[in-house]
Amino acid sequence: LKPFFYGVGGPSLPTVPSMVPSELSHKRVALAVSAVPVCLLLWPCFRQFVYGPRRQRELASPLPDFYYGLPIFGHTFAFILCPLNFLKMVEKSGPVFATFLLFEWTFSVSGGSNIRKVMHGEGTLVEAEWPPGTKRLLGEHSLAVQSGQVHSSQRRLMLQAFRPEALARYVPEIVAITQRSIDLWLQKVSILGHKEVKTYAFEIAAVALLHFKFDEAQLTTMMARFAEYTDGLFAPPIEIPGLQTSFSKALKAREYLLGEIEKALVEREGLPGVKDALQLMMDSVDPETGEKLTRAQLKDQALLQLFAGHDTTTSSMTSMLYYLGTNPGALEAARREQDEILKVFAEEESFSTPALASMPYLDAVIREVLRLRPPVGGGFRRAIKSFELEGKDGPVQIPIGSKLSYSISLTHSTAPIDAREKFEPERWLSCQDAQEAQEGQDGAGANRDYAPFAAGKRKCLGFPLAEMELKIFGAIVLRRMSFTLTNPSGDYVHFPIPRPRDFLPMTVTARK
Numbered sequence: 001l002k003p004f005f006y007g008v009g010g011p012s013l014p015t016v017p018s019m020v021p022s023e024l025s026h027k028r029v030a031l032a033v034s035a036v037p038v039c040l041l042l043w044p045c046f047r048q049f050v051y052g053p054r055r056q057r058e059l060a061s062p063l064p065d066f067y068y069g070l071p072i073f074g075h076t077f078a079f080i081l082c083p084l085n086f087l088k089m090v091e092k093s094g095p096v097f098a099t100f101l102l103f104e105w106t107f108s109v110s111g112g113s114n115i116r117k118v119m120h121g122e123g124t125l126v127e128a129e130w131p132p133g134t135k136r137l138l139g140e141h142s143l144a145v146q147s148g149q150v151h152s153s154q155r156r157l158m159l160q161a162f163r164p165e166a167l168a169r170y171v172p173e174i175v176a177i178t179q180r181s182i183d184l185w186l187q188k189v190s191i192l193g194h195k196e197v198k199t200y201a202f203e204i205a206a207v208a209l210l211h212f213k214f215d216e217a218q219l220t221t222m223m224a225r226f227a228e229y230t231d232g233l234f235a236p237p238i239e240i241p242g243l244q245t246s247f248s249k250a251l252k253a254r255e256y257l258l259g260e261i262e263k264a265l266v267e268r269e270g271l272p273g274v275k276d277a278l279q280l281m282m283d284s285v286d287p288e289t290g291e292k293l294t295r296a297q298l299k300d301q302a303l304l305q306l307f308a309g310h311d312t313t314t315s316s317m318t319s320m321l322y323y324l325g326t327n328p329g330a331l332e333a334a335r336r337e338q339d340e341i342l343k344v345f346a347e348e349e350s351f352s353t354p355a356l357a358s359m360p361y362l363d364a365v366i367r368e369v370l371r372l373r374p375p376v377g378g379g380f381r382r383a384i385k386s387f388e389l390e391g392k393d394g395p396v397q398i399p400i401g402s403k404l405s406y407s408i409s410l411t412h413s414t415a416p417i418d419a420r421e422k423f424e425p426e427r428w429l430s431c432q433d434a435q436e437a438q439e440g441q442d443g444a445g446a447n448r449d450y451a452p453f454a455a456g457k458r459k460c461l462g463f464p465l466a467e468m469e470l471k472i473f474g475a476i477v478l479r480r481m482s483f484t485l486t487n488p489s490g491d492y493v494h495f496p497i498p499r500p501r502d503f504l505p506m507t508v509t510a511r512k
Contacts, residue, residue, distance in 0.1 A: 155457075
C-alpha cells in the first residue's frame with residue numbers, strides 16, 4: 001500500500017504535528033479498508049461500461065445491440081421481476097441483444113431457430129451454465145450438472161422410467177391421488193388453487209413415482225423441507241455462521257431429503273414387483289456401457305425428479321385452472337369432450353391409453369397453456385466458440401466465452417402467429433401442428449416457435465410424464481368440478497417459476 005499513499009518516486013506526505021505515529025497508521029489502515037468496497041463497486045462498473053462492448057470480435061458479423069441498464073446491476077431486477085420486460089428490447093433490436101445481467105454481460109437469445117441452435121449446440125457451440133449455489137444444491141451427481149459422455153449415459157439410464165410402457169404403470173395411482181385430491185377440494189369449497197395443486201403434485205411425485213411411505217404428518221414435514229430446498233435453489237449462495245439464510249436452510253433440507261431417499265432405497269432392496277420410476281432407474285443398465293446408476297447418483301437423480309416433477313408441474317396445472325377459468329368458451333368445449341369420452345369408455349377405462357389418445361381438445365388446451373405460460377422461462381449457456389445467430393437485420397456474432405440466456409418465454413411471446421396474446425386452443429387442432437408438438441419436432445405454424453420443454457440433449461427428460469399428468473388432472477377437473485376464480489384479473493410472479501401472486505383463490509363445487 002506504500003505507493004498508494006506516498007506515490008511512486010514522489011515526496012512523502014507531510015507530517016501532521018498534532019498526530020502521533022500510531023494515530024496516523026490507524027487512519028491509513030482505515031483509508032485502505034474503506035477503499036476495498038469502492039474497488040469492489042468499480043470493478044463491475046468497469047466490466048459493464050468498458051469491457052463488454054469492447055469484447056474481442058473473431059467473426060466479420062457485427063455484435064448485437066448493448067443495453068447497459070442500471071450501474072452495476074444492469075437489467076438484473078427487470079429479469080427477476082419479469083423476463084418479459086425485455087419485450088421492448090426485442091422490438092427494437094431483434095431476437096439477439098446484450099444486457100448486463102447478474103453482474104455479467106449476457107446475450108439474450110429468442111426466436112425459434114435461434115434457441116434451437118443454442119440448445120442443439122451443446123458440446124459444439126455452447127456448454128451448460130449453472131449458478132454455483134444452484135449447482136451445489138442439485139448435487140455433483142445430478143443429471144442436470146453433467147456433461148459429455150457422463151450426461152449421455154445417465155440420460156439413457158433414466159430414460160427407462162419415462163417410456164410409454166412405464167408411463168402406463170403410473171396411471172392408476174395418479175388417477176387415485178387426483179380423485180382423492182378433488183374430493184378434499186370439494187369439501188373445502190373455497191381454496192387457494194396454487195397451494196392445493198402444489199400439495200397434490202408433490203404427492204404424485206413422492207408417492208406415485210417414488211413410492212415414499214409416510215403418514216399425513218410425515219408428508220407435511222417432507223413438504224416443508226422440500227419448500228425450503230426449492231426456495232434456496234435460486235437464492236444467493238450466502239452462508240454466515242449463526243445466521244439462517246435461504247441457501248443454508250436449503251442445504252440442510254437437501255440432507256434431510258437425501259436421508260429420506262436413502263431410506264426408500266434400503267426398504268425396497270430385495271422387494272420384487274415394485275415398478276415405479278425409482279425402481280426402474282435402479283434396475284436400468286446402459287446398453288452401451290453396461291453400467292448402472294450408483295447409490296449416490298440414484299439419490300441425486302431422485303431429488304432432481306422431485307424438483308422437476310413437482311414445481312414445474314404445479315405451475316402448469318395452476319395455469320390451466322387460470323386460463324380455463326378466464327375463458328368460458330374453452331372451458332365448455334373441454335367439458336363437452338370429456339362428456340363424450342365417458343359415453344364411449346366405461347369409467348374404469350376412461351384413462352386407458354386409447355381414451356387418453358381421444359382427447360384432442362384437452363391436448364390443445366395443454367399446449368396453449370404451455371405456450372402462454374411456459375413453466376421454465378429459459379436457461380443459461382456459455383459459448384465455447386464464436387458463432388452466429390439471426391439478428392434483426394442479419395447475422396450477429398456471439399464471441400467465444402460469452403454467457404447466453406436463451407428465452408423460451410420471449411420466443412413464445414414474439415412468435416409470428418395470429419392473436420398470440422390470446423388463449424385459443426383451436427390453433428393447435430391442425431393435424432400437422434398437433435403431431436409435431438407432441439413429438440417435439442421443428443415445424444411451421446404454431447409449433448415453429450414452441451419449445452416449452454426445451455430441445456436438444458437437455459430437453460426435459462420427463463416431458464411425456466408431465467403431459468400425461470396434465471391430461472389426467474385436466475380430465476378429472478373437467479368431469480367432476482365447477483369452479484369460479486375469485487380474482488380473474490390477478491397478476492403473476494414470474495421468477496423463478498410462474499405462479500399467481502395471490503395463489504389463485506377460487507370456489508369449487510361438484511359438477512352436476
